[in-house]
Amino acid sequence: MSQVIKRSEVPAEHRWKLEDLFESQKAWDQEYDEVKKLAKDIGKFEGKLDNAKSIKECFELEDKISLHTERLYVYANMRHHEDMADPTYQALSEKTKRLSVEVNEAMSYITPEILSLPDDKLSALVSAPELAPYKKTMEDMLRQKPHILSKAEEALLAQVGNMSQAPSTIFGMINNADMKFPKVKNEDGEEVELTHGRYIQFLESRNREVRKNAFQTMYATYGKMRNTLASTLSANVTKNLFYSKARKYPSALEASLYGDKIPVDVYNNLIAAVHESLPLLHRYMDLRKKLLKVDDLHMYDLFAPLVDEYKLDITYEEAKKTVMESIKPLGENYRNILEEGFNGGWIDVYENEGKRSGAYSWGAFGTHPYVLLNHKDNLNSMFTLTHEMGHAIHSYLSDTNQEYRDAQYTIFLAEVASTLNEALLMDYMLNKSTDPKEKMYLLTYYADQFRTTVFRQTMFAEFEKIIHEKAENGEALTHQDLSKIYYDLNVLYHGKAMAVDQDIEMEWARIPHFYNSFYVFKYATGFSAATSFAKQILDEGEPAVERYLGFLKSGGSDYSIEILKRAGVDMSSPEPIRQAMSVFESLIEQMEQLTK
Template identity: 40%
Template structure:
């Protein structure tokens, strides 16, 4: 693996080309200035929209501003992420963020105004102005919320309470990111050092069991120490959500959470019920893990260590890109040509360098193209990360190319489908061509653990959210004991009876930030199941599925997520996609069992 001391050492071909957004900072400054002027112009429409023509001119100006702001913000963010230590870049991002607040303030009047209109008046406006046809679906979608909007006075009060209602989430964020100090672990030289999150993710996979146990105990130590405080923040967040749902006249907090994506409650419940009905292979995998590790007692800190050791493949970036393109051949020539453009035209920033943002992401910039950040390490994980992010990238590229600005951005609900389809095609390709039994075992272990984390764990979290919100709706108390009891029962139910539960297990709820963004995690599981379903059909050479899937990638948010997925043959209102995904998991566990 090549190590770079600084960004200038990285070959030009492996750095993204931000000149596609702005060739110089003078252009950035000009768009920044233009947005400020447009924001002031938008303010003038407050109280000034009286007909179809004025409504159209407001919406058109707002969209033009949104287009420019997308470029201004993206450029500043990408520049910072190249090297987070550069204060000049940071100042541009700070300015872009401040501008975002001003723009939001300029347009905050619009939604209350729109929902104050009668449906009849809005339709008259649309009929009288040809240009409003473009905005019609978006306007009517906003109107869908009308029955959940309160009177102007009540909305004003709720708006003023907004900051107070967000306190539990902010408090947990401060506890979790700023205040928590983890316990100590033994360093390489035998000295005690303070554990960090980054260290924990490595140590919990360490082959030495004492190292894992020590890291596990140290990691949970502060959460147990602050259990009552964190239980209060979570309880308050849940109660706030339940109260808001009630005030806005949703049947339940769950239905409020599903409303935006127009997902019926049955989809959420079906995900949980179908998963639990087919949980046996998950328990079987736990038994295999215990046997493979040769343990008398399997504990939570044994669940992340890879079961196949000594498999270190060196895969250069060029080789990884070529392997990805070969693996994704079932998606057709158009798809592969787009990927080749990504590499040739420098949409990707490949190498890890000092100060560069960690991790990986895809950022679609409408009117330009996607940008993909990597920290490529020339290994198997990096190959999977590349393939995952390129799935998002092609989704962004196709949606932007085939959709107008208003519907080009796809929802989180469908986002993980495109990336996971790619990963499933990659794992199947690698397994098919790999003859080395150790590497095959390693690949199967990798995918099973990913399946477990992205699907089973998220379904377990989703059920925890459902149960705790229902208790709050029934007026039952929420405290440490209640959270512990629910979480421990679910952990055992999903992972099986082979695991001996340490005291720490039942406190798992206390470290999950997603619980402060309610009814969100289930989307990881539904997206994963949908992707398994689609990839299986693609590997069977189903031309119809291929055509429909490519259309899906071109669809952006032109329809609701469930409707878009139905066009690919995935109907999440039925148990079938979840059952098919769980069938695939069963096959993976059986194949792994045979290999060992």
């Protein structure tokens, strides 16, 4: 499809069927009016949440309101994403945002009121038979209680909320609005302005001078702002320390993991297990150096293509067939759901004028999930298709096996199902490939995912841990401290084959994730858990498939770590990381074979 078409011209078979959610605008309007009415009703429980009967009725109404609000919100926004310029759905999207705020305000008294009950009463309610469907909610509340403050203190913390956004907001303004980069030469020798978007393109250039120049220019520009950016990051760390102390957590790291009930061991084990596997990354760096035919491997060589120009043209129909074949190990039931998704109006396939960019899987409980794509006929798009369908089938199985409140899985679990599908697709393609060039292209693609998702994100996670611990010990975080910590980590991770350029010491200054603290480790754990599952499924077959499908059906009915553990992946031990690393090692071995 060379020309971008208008939304009205998209054929029905390439559109998602949002009529499955609301058959008409009239139906949507009726549900909207109903939610407005219900939001007023929820207030009648205020002051009465001191017994199992009232709490049960209140929770039932809360679920009803939340579900209907979610349906309205999802529909309005997916319509808006079909054509972002359409004023009708812009307005509808805004209308549902306002409704969500209204609904949240109306229900905001529920948790604090239940938590104000004496400990013994709260403990008794956790095991009250009437509240059996809400046992996890009640346990969560009991668990959170030591960290909930008095009404006045909570009100004060809420007011500090806007102020606490300051470091992130300031960084965003510096990084996206005020920071201007000089011009650099592109592959054709033309002077073009360096931007965030172009930077990665330059690093992927086949011309080494272009890569080096963009790399040095990028970090020299950040270097000029080193004092300001160090103060901004340090202020964000101070904010995290303030909240963890105010809420009586032992550390900022524990405060961030507490909500998902993830033990600190999971975080520390990830770092320890990745350290144990660093010789593999060093071996991959050696291989990179050999394939690029350079005397010294530099930081700006990490994204350089290792294979001569190689393009795989894959139409959407071919992509569907290949994905269908690749998930065969997951059994008949999974294949049937995937087929239903492909043929049943779940997917919005191609780009059209005004359509939201990127890809996602979304939906509301009670209706099948939806997937937005902007499909191009290439390898990347095929991986995106299987990735998003992994999310969709996870949601489908959660929704059909759990009640509304327990169906929603955490971010910690979200990337497992999508990445597992990618691992199976990669395994299928590598086994099928007979062209050495294609095989090398695929192996490089996969090996780089390990490098960027497991090693790089773990290095980020380790950096965050070190700087928070320093601040907790009362040490300052100057730009010299941040740069030294960051540079030393790069030396440790990349090994002797890498000439670690001094410029990289400023990279901490451009990572937006550092303002959403202790988040990036979830990329590495999710990828490792998925790779571990894929290995078990391909090695063991049926028993491993059953465990994995059990994981998909569990939704959020238990804590993330427990759900994974039952399925055969124990993230509190280093084993899943080791299993993932054995896959990485086999990729390197295959690449070494091909280069002999």
